[in-house]
Amino acid sequence: MSQLEITGLRKHYGSFEALKGIDLSVPEGEFCVFVGPSGCGKSTLLRTIAGLEESSHGTIAIDGEVVNDLRPRDRNIAMVFQNYALYPYLSVFENIAFGLRARRVADAEVNRRVGEAAEMLGITPLLDRQPRQLSGGQRQRVAIGRAVVRDARLFLFDEPLSNLDAQLRDGMRAEIKRLHGEIGKTTIYVTHDQIEAMTLADRIVLLREGRIEQEGAPLDMFERPRTRFVAGFLGSPQMNFLPVEAGADGLVLADGQRLPRPLNASGATGSLVLGVRPEHFSRAGEPVAGEGRLDILVDLVQPTGTRTYAQFRVGAQEVTAELPAHSVEAPGARLALAVDMARVSLFDADGIALR
Amino acid sequence: MNANADPLAVGGGAPPKRARRRSPDRAFRYYMIAPAVFVILLIGLFPVIYTALKSVQNVNMFDMDTSYQGFIHYKALMSDTRFWLALAHTLIFVVVALPAELALGLAMAYLFVDRMPGRPVFVTLLVLPVLVSPIVAGATWRLMLDNRYGPINQILGWIAGEEVTLLWLVDPNLVYPAIIIAEIWQWTPFMFLLLWAALSNVDQSQVEAAELDGASWWRTFRLVVLPAIWPVVAIAVLIRALDLFRLFDVIWALTKGGPGTMTETISIYAYVLGFQQFETSYTAAMAFVIIVLLAVTVTIVLRRIEIDR
Numbered sequence: 180m181s182q183l184e185i186t187g188l189r190k191h192y193g194s195f196e197a198l199k200g201i202d203l204s205v206p207e208g209e210f211c212v213f214v215g216p217s218g219c220g221k222s223t224l225l226r227t228i229a230g231l232e233e234s235s236h237g238t239i240a241i242d243g244e245v246v247n248d249l250r251p252r253d254r255n256i257a258m259v260f261q262n263y264a265l266y267p268y269l270s271v272f273e274n275i276a277f278g279l280r281a282r283r284v285a286d287a288e289v290n291r292r293v294g295e296a297a298e299m300l301g302i303t304p305l306l307d308r309q310p311r312q313l314s315g316g317q318r319q320r321v322a323i324g325r326a327v328v329r330d331a332r333l334f335l336f337d338e339p340l341s342n343l344d345a346q347l348r349d350g351m352r353a354e355i356k357r358l359h360g361e362i363g364k365t366t367i368y369v370t371h372d373q374i375e376a377m378t379l380a381d382r383i384v385l386l387r388e389g390r391i392e393q394e395g396a397p398l399d400m401f402e403r404p405r406t407r408f409v410a411g412f413l414g415s416p417q418m419n420f421l422p423v424e425a426g427a428d429g430l431v432l433a434d435g436q437r438l439p440r441p442l443n444a445s446g447a448t449g450s451l452v453l454g455v456r457p458e459h460f461s462r463a464g465e466p467v468a469g470e471g472r473l474d475i476l477v478d479l480v481q482p483t484g485t486r487t488y489a490q491f492r493v494g495a496q497e498v499t500a501e502l503p504a505h506s507v508e509a510p511g512a513r514l515a516l517a518v519d520m521a522r523v524s525l526f527d528a529d530g531i532a533l534r
Numbered sequence: 535m536n537a538n539a540d541p542l543a544v545g546g547g548a549p550p551k552r553a554r555r556r557s558p559d560r561a562f563r564y565y566m567i568a569p570a571v572f573v574i575l576l577i578g579l580f581p582v583i584y585t586a587l588k589s590v591q592n593v594n595m596f597d598m599d600t601s602y603q604g605f606i607h608y609k610a611l612m613s614d615t616r617f618w619l620a621l622a623h624t625l626i627f628v629v630v631a632l633p634a635e636l637a638l639g640l641a642m643a644y645l646f647v648d649r650m651p652g653r654p655v656f657v658t659l660l661v662l663p664v665l666v667s668p669i670v671a672g673a674t675w676r677l678m679l680d681n682r683y684g685p686i687n688q689i690l691g692w693i694a695g696e697e698v699t700l701l702w703l704v705d706p707n708l709v710y711p712a713i714i715i716a717e718i719w720q721w722t723p724f725m726f727l728l729l730w731a732a733l734s735n736v737d738q739s740q741v742e743a744a745e746l747d748g749a750s751w752w753r754t755f756r757l758v759v760l761p762a763i764w765p766v767v768a769i770a771v772l773i774r775a776l777d778l779f780r781l782f783d784v785i786w787a788l789t790k791g792g793p794g795t796m797t798e799t800i801s802i803y804a805y806v807l808g809f810q811q812f813e814t815s816y817t818a819a820m821a822f823v824i825i826v827l828l829a830v831t832v833t834i835v836l837r838r839i840e841i842d843r
Contacts, residue, residue, distance in 0.1 A: 231742050252748040264739035268761035277757075278747035325747070 182207040182365045183228070183333060188237035190223055190389075197223045199389035201237070205367065205382075210359050212380035213369045215412070219386040225335055225369045230254050241332055252281075257326035258335040262342060263318045265310040271321050272297075272306040278329045296328040299361070316347045323355070327362060336368040340375065352378060373413050377401065385409055402522070407530035410454050416488060418524075419498045421453045425525070433494025438471045441523050447533050454524040457488065460500035463517035471518030475500075478510050489514070582825060589819035595812035607819035616795060617820060620803040626710065627799065628778045631717045635774060636767070638718065639725025646726075647733045661727060663720045672787025675716040679703060679788070703789050709797050716784050721777070725770055732766035733759070768839045772832065779828065800824055 183205040190198040197220050205211045213221040226232040228239055230251035238245050246254050257278070265274050272293055273280075279289045297303045300320045310318060319339060326334055336355070340348045356379055359366055370376055376383050377397045384394040385408075393405045397413075404410035410418045423430040423438070425448045430438045438453070463472050475498075479490035482504060489500045489507045500516055507514060525533045589607055592599040611617055642660065646653060663671065678686050679702035691698040702712040736759050744754040760767075782801040785791060791798035791806070798806075800820075808817035 229742075229746060231745075251742070251745045252750075254746075255748075256746055258743065258746050260739045260743060262737070262739055264737065264743040266740060266744070266758055269757065277744065277749065281744075281747055281749040281753055325743075329747070 182209075182242055183367070184238075184240040184243075185228070186238050186240075188224070188227065188239065189235045190220075190227055190232060191235045197389055198227070198234075201389075201391060203384060203391065203394070205365060208363045208365055210356075210366045210368065210379060210381045211384060212376045212382070213367065213384050213386060214371065214373060214376035215386035215392075217371055218388075220389040221369045221371075221386045222337060224386070225258075225337055225367060228333070228367065229256050229258050229335055254333075255329075255331050256333045256335060257329050257331035258337065259319075259322045259326050259339045261338040263310075263322040265318055265321055265325075267310050269310075270306065271302065271308050271310065271313070274310065274321055275306075275324045275328050277325065282329075292328050293324075296324045299327070299358070300324050315343050316351065319343060319351055323358070327358070331364070334362075334364050334366040336366065338370055339368075340370070341372070355379065373415065377413065383413075385412060403532075403534075404454075404524060405532055407452060407454065407526040407532070410524055410526075410532070414456055416457050416499045416501065418454045418456050419496070420526075421455065421493055421496055421498065423451050423453045425449060425451045432473075433496060434492075436473055436493070438473070438518060439520055441520050441525055447525070447527060450528060451533070452526040452528075452530075454526060455498075455518055456522070457499045457501035459519040459522050460502065460516045461519070462502065462506055463515040466515075471520040471523075473516045473518060475514055475516055477507055477512045477514060480507055480510055582822075585818045585822050585825070588815050589822050591815050593814040593818075594816070603815075607816045608823070610816065611819055611823065616798070616803060617800075619795065620798050620800045623797060624779055624781065624799040624801075627714065627717065627781050628775055630710075631714050631721075631778055632771065632774055634714070634718050635722045635725045636771060638722045639729050639770075642722070642726040643729035643733050646730055657730075661723045664723045664727075666720065668720065668783035669787055671720045672716065672784040675712070675719075675784070676703065676788050679712055704793055706793060706796060709789055709793065713785055713788055713797060716788065717778070717781070720784070721774060725774065728766055728770040729763065732763035736762045765839060768835070772835055776828065776832070779824075 183203070185201055185203040188198055188201040189196065199220075201224060213224060215221050223232060227234050230246065230249060234247060238247055240246065241254065241256075266277065269277065275293045275296055276289050279292060284292075293306070294303070297306055300323060302317065302320050302324060305313060305317060305321070310321065313321065319342075322339070339355070340351055343351060352375060355368075359379075368375075368379060376385075380397050382394060383397050383400055385392045385400065387408055393400055393409045400409060401413050404413065407420065411420070422433055425431075425440070427446075427448065429440055430451075430453060432438065432453075441453075460473075463470070466472060473493070475489075475491040475493075477489045477491050481488040481490070485504060486501050487504050487506060489502055491498055491500070527533055590603055590605065591601065592603045592606070646657060666674070678684050681687060681699050681701050681704075684702075686702070687698045687700055690700070700708060702708045740758050740762075741754060744758045749757070780801050781799050782805065785797055785799060785802055786805075789797050791802040795803075804817050804820055804824075807813045807820070
């Protein structure tokens with residue numbers, strides 16, 4: 180049974196259309212991540228589900244009940260805000276207990292549930308503090324505690340990690356994933372960070388300009404993007420896009436080098452775009468017939484420790500290849516790179532992947 | 535100069551070398567603010583001292599006796615029923631008009647906190663009364679409330695369907711409502727502006743979080759919004775309470791304290807005594823009592839606000 184069911188959802192702000200018809204169903208217990216560039220409508224979609232924004236058309240149903248006309252507080256949804264939105268004049272305990280008290284839960288029960296939530300998040304020693312005495316990570320935990328303490332039907336996270344520094348973010352990300360495993364509630368998580376999306380999601384919903392561009396399991400979307408936009412959004416460093424002239428016998432790059440046709444591509448010919456992820460380049464050995472092979476002049480080397488990024492040009496296009504550390508030391512090197520033609524993507528002029 | 539007054543001082547045992555190096559600096563700071571302090575003392579403190587001085591002399595229309603007379607005027611004041619009545623009238627205005635202005639101002643602020651078409655125009659129109667000089671506002675209201683030609687009676691007449699000739703400024707049952715309406719009309723926008731600014735600054739995501747947490751409007755207001763706007767509310771109430779305590783212009787324009795002395799406030803009584811009957815020293819004593827009363831109140835209130843923060 181699907182726990183969250185959205186059909187034909189549209190949202191206008193005056194003449195601006197923020198959501199242009201969203202159809203989505205999220206099954207019970209799934210961790211669903213809305214991802215996309217800023218302005219794609221992911222936060223609007225989340226806030227509409229929460230009831231903080233009204234929808235212009237379409238329905239939102241939770242557990243089969245249409246909630247469009249319910250006030251946010253009657254939808255029984257818990258939400259973690261980007262800026263934590265802790266109540267600054269209440270202690271940590273009262274912050275977490277706020278929702279329970281609003282629902283007139285008995286004191287003993289409040290104590291027990293807040294205690295449990297605090298224990299789970301490791302914030303028991305902080306319960307008497309005021310929010311302003313907490314660090315960013317601690318505030319985040321309190322905000323999550325405020326959500327988990329309630330027996331909400333749906334958990335919403337609105338970019339919860341974007342105010343944390345990088346190191347803390349990695350830790351909290353793991354913790355949120357672990358927490359979801361423990362609680363098993365249907366969760367919707369908004370982020371603009373594709374790493375968060377990839378690592379956390381059971382399912383990614385990638386939005387673009389108010390529409391769902393593609394949804395699916397993270398690795399599936401990563402390996403089989405439906406459009407050039409999806410391919411470019413997921414993965415870091417970004418996928419390289421090379422304009423090619425496709426003929427029956429292969430692809431001709433902008434600088435005249437040739438590659439064989441990808442194994443999985445349809446027979447389309449003409450001006451296409453070849454998408455190659457940086458990690459699908461490797462140092463080439465002896466030439467083999469039918470192998471994709473490029474001769475390049477490295478113009479920039481970025482070692483990261485574990486891997487080294489080498490940049491080069493194909494025609495006017497800057498291309499990044501991810502190679503093992505120490506495989507190239509300095510710009511100016513001439514290399515032969517093998518391209519894993521089984522894993523590249525081909526896009527037509529409209530950016531649609533050819534299969 | 536007290537070392538504690540320096541906010542940068544770290545503990546008591548600062549090395550003497552640093553203290554010496556810093557002191558010319560510090561002196562310079564005080565030289566720079568000295569003229570301003572002097573002016574403020576001159577215009578703020580001097581009248582108070584002068585008032586206190588006159589209140590223990592016996593200066594009036596017939597006598598310029600500047601010799602020390604002790605506290606005769608203070609004693610007389612304590613048994614002056616007209617003074618106590620004036621104080622009571624003043625308190626009535628404070629106690630009725632202030633909560634009304636606060637409640638109306640807050641309601642208006644809530645109304646305008648959401649963006650809506652035409653908001654700037656409405657806000658400008660609503661704020662106009664504050665821009666009018668109180669004495670002009672009073673005169674306007676006297677015309678409005680005129681029993682024969684005033685539009686108020688006329689409008690009430692349309693509603694009632696018969697001629698209405700309420701004597702707003704004479705009828706003992708109507709003078710207080712008349713004055714309080716005029717006062718509320720003029721000063722609610724002031725409350726509105728301050729509270730509107732405060733409400734606009736309340737973190738909207740906290741309100742949304744409370745809403746998702748299932749809190750009622752009242753609970754959200756009490757636990758989330760009110761604490762956030764509390765300092766502004768306190769200051770607004772303080773300012774308006776002081777204004778109302780010194781209420782003069784509107785009453786002077788409407789009733790001159792009448793009928794009889796029914797709407798006579800402290801300020802009006804002091805004016806009548808001091809500048810119509812020239813009981814200079816007696817008025818000075820009265821003024822001084824009021825100053826002390828207000829100074830103590832303000833100090834206590836400000837300290838409370840400070841603690842609450």
